[in-house]
Amino acid sequence: MKIVIVYGSPRRGNSYKATQVFKDEISKLGRVEFIEYFLPKDMPNFCRGCASCFINGEDKCPDYKYTKPILEQMLLADAFIFTTPVYVLQTSGCMKSFLDHFAFLFIVHRPRPEMFRKKAFIIASTVGAGAKEAIKTISTSLKFWGVNRVYSFSFATFGEDWDIMRAEKKEKIVAKIKRKANKFYREVISGKIHYPYLYILLMFYIRRMIMKKVETELSMDKKYWIERGWFNGKGNPFKEARGDTPPSRFSI
Numbered sequence: 001m002k003i004v005i006v007y008g009s010p011r012r013g014n015s016y017k018a019t020q021v022f023k024d025e026i027s028k029l030g031r032v033e034f035i036e037y038f039l040p041k042d043m044p045n046f047c048r049g050c051a052s053c054f055i056n057g058e059d060k061c062p063d064y065k066y067t068k069p070i071l072e073q074m075l076l077a078d079a080f081i082f083t084t085p086v087y088v089l090q091t092s093g094c095m096k097s098f099l100d101h102f103a104f105l106f107i108v109h110r111p112r113p114e115m116f117r118k119k120a121f122i123i124a125s126t127v128g129a130g131a132k133e134a135i136k137t138i139s140t141s142l143k144f145w146g147v148n149r150v151y152s153f154s155f156a157t158f159g160e161d162w163d164i165m166r167a168e169k170k171e172k173i174v175a176k177i178k179r180k181a182n183k184f185y186r187e188v189i190s191g192k193i194h195y196p197y198l199y200i201l202l203m204f205y206i207r208r209m210i211m212k213k214v215e216t217e218l219s220m221d222k223k224y225w226i227e228r229g230w231f232n233g234k235g236n237p238f239k240e241a242r243g244d245t246p247p248s249r250f251s252i
């Protein structure tokens with residue numbers, strides 16, 4: 001099993017330490033290769049808003065040298081782990097910036113069928129508030145990439161950081177993380193592809209309708225959909241993920 005981890009903080013603090021518990025537990029269950037990315041080191045720039053990825057292709061992104069190797073690894077992975085501390089009631093800025101760079105993967109643009117087989121787990125840590133919103137920001141992007149199921153866990157330190165946390169409290173958090181890790185491992189290893197999130201399925205059909213009505217043949221998205229056979233209604237990425245049509249011919 002191969003898992004890509006994206007850490008939403010350079011600090012080896014609470015979210016990092018909780019992730020190590022999750023990793024260790026998964027590693028006990030089978031052979032797992034972890035590919036780890038640390039933000040902002042591995043994606044040091046903000047999205048410039050040039051929209052080149054949408055208009056000219058993701059390889060024209062000024063940060064392609066960062067996005068290319070990460071996307072390659074993500075496409076090969078069975079699962080993802082995304083971590084974030086809560087900053088001002090939200091996901092960390094470097095995590096948001098990372099996600100912005102992959103907007104072209106959204107279901108309404110050029111989603112990669114490989115994503116539709118994958119599972120993801122989000123770990124968030126907070127002093128006490130904002131974990132729900134922080135998780136939602138990451139989870140929304142992953143779902144719009146087509147990720148089949150997104151799970152999460154958050155914990156509140158109430159100011160007692162990991163290393164100074166009362167033993168009893170830490171034990172409870174660790175036990176929960178281990179349970180979640182076990183469940184997640186079983187889910188990933190099962191290879192089960194669940195019914196898509198309904199609103200993602202709807203987005204696909206609404207986008208196709210809009211594309212047919214208003215988009216020119218010059219659009220990158222439309223070309224991509226035509227080449228994949230999604231535009232004429234014969235195929236779609238959900239079917240491709242289940243192996244109903246030949247797998248992706250595309251590579252980056």
Ligand SMILES: Cc1cc2nc3c(=O)[nH]c(=O)nc-3n(C[C@H](O)[C@H](O)[C@H](O)COP(=O)(O)O)c2cc1C
Pocket residue numbers: 009011012013014015016084085086087088089090125126127128129130157
């Ligand atoms: C800039 C900044 C903003 C923060 N905002 C919040 C917040 O809105 N709500 C909260 O409960 N904790 C907040 N925190 C605390 C962190 O979320 C918390 O300490 C977290 O466990 C840190 O994770 P880390 O050790 O992985 O960096 C903030 C911390 C920083 C540095």
